[in-house]
Amino acid sequence: MEYADIAERVGEARAAGAPLSIRGGGSKEFIGRTPQGEAFDVSSCRGIVDYDPSELVISARCGTPLTELEALLAEHGQMLPFEAPVYAPDATIGGAVAAGLSGPRRPWTGSLRDFVLGAVCVDGRGELLRFGGRVMKNVAGYDLSRVMVGALGTLGVITEVSFKVLPAPRVERTRVFEFDEARAIEFLASAGVTPVPLSASCHLDGELYVRLSGSESGVRAGEEVLGGERVEQDDDLWRSLRNQTHPFFAGKLPTWRLSVPPAAPPLGLSGACLTEWGGALRWIRGDHDWEALQATLSTVGGTSTLFRNGDRGGEVFPAPDAVTRRLYTRLKESFDPDRILNPGRLYGDL
Amino acid sequence: MATFAPDTRIRSALAPGAIVDRLIPVVGEDHVLHRPEQLAPYECDGLSAYRSVPLAVVLPGSVEEVCEVMRVCSENGVPVVARGAGTGLSGGALPYEHGILLVLSRFNRILSIDPDNRLAVVQPGVRNLAISEAVSNLGLYYAPDPSSQIACSIGGNVAENAGGVHCLKYGLTVHNILALKVVTVDGELIEVGGPRLDSPGYDLLALMTGSEGLLGVVVEVTVRLLPKPASARALLASFDDVESAGRAVADIISAGVLPAGLEMMDNPSIRATEDFVHAGYPVDAAAILICELDGTAEEVDDQIVQVRDVLAKAGAAQVRLSNDEAERIRFWSGRKNAFPAVGRISPDYYCIDGTIPRRALGSILSEISRLSEEYGLAVANVFHAGDGNLHPLILYDANKPGEFERTETLGGRILEACVAAGGTITGEHGVGVEKINQMCVLFGDAELEQFHRVKAAFDPEGLLNPGKAVPTLARCAEFNAMHVHGGQVPFPDIERF
Ligand SMILES: Cc1cc2nc3c(=O)[nH]c(=O)nc-3n(C[C@H](O)[C@H](O)[C@H](O)COP(=O)(O)OP(=O)(O)OC[C@H]3O[C@@H](n4cnc5c(N)ncnc54)[C@H](O)[C@@H]3O)c2cc1C
Numbered sequence: 001m002e003y004a005d006i007a008e009r010v011g012e013a014r015a016a017g018a019p020l021s022i023r024g025g026g027s028k029e030f031i032g033r034t035p036q037g038e039a040f041d042v043s044s045c046r047g048i049v050d051y052d053p054s055e056l057v058i059s060a061r062c063g064t065p066l067t068e069l070e071a072l073l074a075e076h077g078q079m080l081p082f083e084a085p086v087y088a089p090d091a092t093i094g095g096a097v098a099a100g101l102s103g104p105r106r107p108w109t110g111s112l113r114d115f116v117l118g119a120v121c122v123d124g125r126g127e128l129l130r131f132g133g134r135v136m137k138n139v140a141g142y143d144l145s146r147v148m149v150g151a152l153g154t155l156g157v158i159t160e161v162s163f164k165v166l167p168a169p170r171v172e173r174t175r176v177f178e179f180d181e182a183r184a185i186e187f188l189a190s191a192g193v194t195p196v197p198l199s200a201s202c203h204l205d206g207e208l209y210v211r212l213s214g215s216e217s218g219v220r221a222g223e224e225v226l227g228g229e230r231v232e233q234d235d236d237l238w239r240s241l242r243n244q245t246h247p248f249f250a251g252k253l254p255t256w257r258l259s260v261p262p263a264a265p266p267l268g269l270s271g272a273c274l275t276e277w278g279g280a281l282r283w284i285r286g287d288h289d290w291e292a293l294q295a296t297l298s299t300v301g302g303t304s305t306l307f308r309n310g311d312r313g314g315e316v317f318p319a320p321d322a323v324t325r326r327l328y329t330r331l332k333e334s335f336d337p338d339r340i341l342n343p344g345r346l347y348g349d350l
Numbered sequence: 351m352a353t354f355a356p357d358t359r360i361r362s363a364l365a366p367g368a369i370v371d372r373l374i375p376v377v378g379e380d381h382v383l384h385r386p387e388q389l390a391p392y393e394c395d396g397l398s399a400y401r402s403v404p405l406a407v408v409l410p411g412s413v414e415e416v417c418e419v420m421r422v423c424s425e426n427g428v429p430v431v432a433r434g435a436g437t438g439l440s441g442g443a444l445p446y447e448h449g450i451l452l453v454l455s456r457f458n459r460i461l462s463i464d465p466d467n468r469l470a471v472v473q474p475g476v477r478n479l480a481i482s483e484a485v486s487n488l489g490l491y492y493a494p495d496p497s498s499q500i501a502c503s504i505g506g507n508v509a510e511n512a513g514g515v516h517c518l519k520y521g522l523t524v525h526n527i528l529a530l531k532v533v534t535v536d537g538e539l540i541e542v543g544g545p546r547l548d549s550p551g552y553d554l555l556a557l558m559t560g561s562e563g564l565l566g567v568v569v570e571v572t573v574r575l576l577p578k579p580a581s582a583r584a585l586l587a588s589f590d591d592v593e594s595a596g597r598a599v600a601d602i603i604s605a606g607v608l609p610a611g612l613e614m615m616d617n618p619s620i621r622a623t624e625d626f627v628h629a630g631y632p633v634d635a636a637a638i639l640i641c642e643l644d645g646t647a648e649e650v651d652d653q654i655v656q657v658r659d660v661l662a663k664a665g666a667a668q669v670r671l672s673n674d675e676a677e678r679i680r681f682w683s684g685r686k687n688a689f690p691a692v693g694r695i696s697p698d699y700y701c702i703d704g705t706i707p708r709r710a711l712g713s714i715l716s717e718i719s720r721l722s723e724e725y726g727l728a729v730a731n732v733f734h735a736g737d738g739n740l741h742p743l744i745l746y747d748a749n750k751p752g753e754f755e756r757t758e759t760l761g762g763r764i765l766e767a768c769v770a771a772g773g774t775i776t777g778e779h780g781v782g783v784e785k786i787n788q789m790c791v792l793f794g795d796a797e798l799e800q801f802h803r804v805k806a807a808f809d810p811e812g813l814l815n816p817g818k819a820v821p822t823l824a825r826c827a828e829f830n831a832m833h834v835h836g837g838q839v840p841f842p843d844i845e846r847f
Contacts, residue, residue: 054600055707077606100553107547113556114525127796135705136737137522137777139511139560140785140792141820142804146524146556155552167606189466193489195580195646217648261545263466280547301545317550323538328552330807334800346551 001045001063003120003128003159009040010157010340011126019343022153024063024092028099032152032345034312043092045159050134053078057117057134059162062094069093079168081109083242094158100150103242104200104211107262107277112149115164119145121156124336134162147331153342154350155335169213172199174237175228177208181266181273184208188278189263196222200238203275204248209237241276244308248274248283254310256293258282260302267296283307294318315348352399352754354444354783356817357825361448362428366405369428369450373408376418381456383407392451395436395443396498397784399700399754404431404445411456413531413539413569419452420567421537429816430535432563434475434506437498439701440782442510442562446816452567454505460484461570468575469528469545474505474568478512481573490575493520496778497686505568511560513778515611515685516642518736520576522778524559531570532558535809545572557804562780563815565808579644582610584681585657587666588635592616595637596711598664599735602641603708605660607653611642612736613685616715619692619730619743620684626691629684632668639666639735640681688732689743696728696745698754702761704768705777708738717767718742725760727753739777740768766791781819789819790826791833798823 013020019037029035046063053076060069066086073079083103084096097119102111118132132138132145148158179187184203191198191210197218200211209231212222223230231237240246249255258267262279274283293304306316320328332339332350344350362369366384373382383389384406393401410416423430429449436443445451457473460481464470465488470481478499481492495514496502502512508530513522520526529543543555558565589595595614602609615623616637624631631638639661643653654671661669672678684691692699706714715731722729728745742764746757765775765788775781775788789798801820805812821829 052707052709054604055709056603057707100548110521110525111548113553114521123800127800129797129800130793131797133772133774135707135773135777136518137513137705137734137739138774139778139780140774140776140789141781141797141801142565143511143524143556143560144800144804147553149553149556150548150550151552167608170606192468193465193577195577197646197649214645215649215652217652218646221646221648259544259546259548261464261467261469263464277547303544303546303549305550320551321540323534323540324542324551324554327534327540327554327808331552331557331804334803334807 001042003045003122006042006045006157006159007122007126007128010122010124013038014124014126014338014340017338019340022157022342024095025065025088025090027088027091028095030308031099033316033348035342036344037342042094042157043090048072049160056136056165057162058165059134059160060093062159062161063092065089066091066093066096073165074168077168078165080115080163081105081166082112082115084112085243087243093161097149097158097161098151098153104238104276107280108199109166113146116145116149116161117164118162119148119158120160121148121158123156124338124340129156132162136164152345154332154346155341157341169199171216171219172211172213173219173223174209174211174231174234175223175226176231177210177228178206179203179208180206181275184275185263185265185279191226192262192278194225196225198278201276201278202237202241204272211238248272252309253285254287254306255308256284256288257305257307258284258297258302260297260300264300264302267300269293269296317347353402354400354441356446357822358812358816360427360429360812360816362426364426364428369426370406372422372426373406373419373450376422377408377410377415381409381411392433392445392453395433395438395441397439397441397444397782399748400441400444400783402445402447404447404449404451407451407453409453409456413533416533416567416569417537417539420533420535423450424536424811424813427811427813429813431815432509432567434503434509435477435501437502438506438510438780438782439703440776440780440784442780442782442815442818444783449816454503457505457569463488465490467545469572470575471570471572472504474571475503478502478504478507485575489578491578492573493526493576494523497689504571504573508559508568508571509561509563510778510780513734513737513739515613515734517734518612519608519610524556526574527555527559527571528574529572530555530558530568532566533569534566535813543572560780562782562819564805564819565814579610581647581650582642582644582678583650583654584640584642584672584678585654585661586670586681587639587641587661588632588668589637589639589665590635590667592637592715593712594665595639596715598639598661598666599711600708601660601664602657605656607656609641609736610644611640613640614638614733614735615685615688616731618728619688619732622695622730623684623688623691626694627683627687629680631684635667640685685732692730692743692745697747697749700744700746700757700761702740702742702744702764703776703779704765704773705737705739706768706771706773710771710773711735711738714740714767714771718764721760721763721767725756727757727760734777737777738773762788783818786818786821786825787829789821790829795823795826798826
């Protein structure tokens, strides 16, 4: 599938007034609100477009599986630092960008959005647009490629993305501590103001796991500063958090994703809380009352998303204030005046 | 001196005096400047070749006042140009003659510092360096460090998505801010992002960053703070030819090292800065590289060994390692003072800001020296080599008739060569008025139209910073027609982005 084919299909859909539900690998069908519209599979638009390790940039088409891209980078000792979830082997980079999710390393090296350098996309008029580029620094024009990140395909069909990549750390090791939640949060806050090479954290049921990444000497120095016990076979743990295959995430109960300032104290919500990102990302399960949850979170400067399960016909992201909502609506209309692209996936009225 | 003819003639139906009369009750008489001698200091920013006098300069002192000023202006169709410290190099804060200049210099307070969450909430007029200074005792700092950091404001940094010598490793402004408070053109206050790592909804934080004051007025910024590295040391390598220095840059990256800073200067820049700050640079070298490594002391030691090895293999004539903090700072002092140093050897200089893929470093340098001869104007080069961001400084004399015009044309040609090499027309200084024509080379009509639609979503009447950053299609049609060589647009075979 070529970019022109995608543009043509969007143009047809617009002419017919028949909305599209854009689909890559289909592994993130559960993200956002229930998809509406005719399924439009773009996974066959795939392949690496450009990669030169000494540039620290890789460009690929939207249907390229994340695993393929990561395997190629690994051959050259490089990585996509944001550890986007791979819910299924065929998860594509287009889907990863649209969902905008990042994994365990995010607080220390940056989010998926931070590593996007440019994007090619098809807007709701069927027009092919290129924003950003394949260079590290570029401030020409509005940063519309980053605006595609996390927009869940409501602003454009992403056909190609260029990412900044980084050298992969030579060594990664994990330490475990027996801390309750409050102690873990304090510990991470104080570790956060020291130059220890942290690269992941997870607290659950009285145990805090912390990953260190870097050179052998740097990791060893970090281990000495932090203390704790060494954990063997730690890759499985971090992979299970990245992809939410950890037993905490099992079952059909609603999963809530809470984004908070990292040092926010334990929230005292019912049920277990799994804490990642040095305290900045907290997961809870169960039937929570949305308004009560949002009220608790707003006292600490946090926000909540109904991440998985639960009522996906209703809103899953908190409502923006009236002025922001108006800006969202106008931004959506600027890209997709007839609401052809993933209508209702992000918010019911977009 | 040059004047900029914006693509718009928008102006209020009210007379200038009536506009002033409506603004005085909002901010007080002392904070509305409208007499010619009061306006003169504001007629240009760091791109001083362009000047224009606004109908008034307004200095609000609170967010409420900014909201009210914007309400008065939008109700009466008065254009508004925001200004921080006025150090911008692309004319972004150049006043619009039929509008007001909204100066944020009174917003100069750090509102809160939260070491546990590693963030600070600051007003937009706070100077970049003041943030790092204020949190230094906590072992923290704000990473983006433009060379203008003693003067430029954080609000201006947000509006330009400013970078610095450490952005290869630590990112640009967009990577180091968490939240903004923005006043819209109609005087409404919105919060974008929050004191956390992500927020649901469209990423207006990314959209606002680098939007050059065209989408709203930033009235508060929440910045992310980082722990100061345990150790930082710099290597200073000299080369007998520029191409080898360029290759060394790629080799360092290929070796899997991510330096905190990786900067390059060519011989004319080396000589100028050495005369000025005596940084100890080898004045006979064709080029020098400054490579800073940071992390734990152990990591830095490992990396020094690795980088020394790469530099030797790449043909470095000499490599020096900073022995202490004073020496590290001395290595940087030359680089950070390169612009003023060049300013001393030439009556005027003009700073260009293109970006290229690193592999094109050698070829772009040859092209720049060829163009320099063609136009008969000397060029000194300083680069953020690690990011492929070039700052050729064109030396000229504004008092010689025609020389500024020739300088501008040469600058334009250099940027077009960057685009041809797969790069872009601005890495960090913004488009402003300066590169408005080169936007026509970089983008096609479809993208430009989308930019205008985004602008209209935020500012339907086009009152904020009119005529800047995004050219009209009519301007591009005219510019491209003038640039048609032998029936072809420039670089017909490259993709337009
Ligand atoms: C010697 C020298 C060295 C420099 N080195 C660097 C460098 O290394 N890296 C780099 O990136 N830049 C550099 N610059 C350029 C300049 O300092 C930056 O662009 C800086 O971010 C501008 O900040 P300012 O406060 O001076 O903004 P101004 O010049 O006042 O304004 C710049 C733009 O921002 C808008 N603006 C300002 N404040 C606001 C606000 N609160 N809300 C909305 N819009 C606003 C203005 O309308 C204008 O479009 C350098 C400049 C000089 C003179």
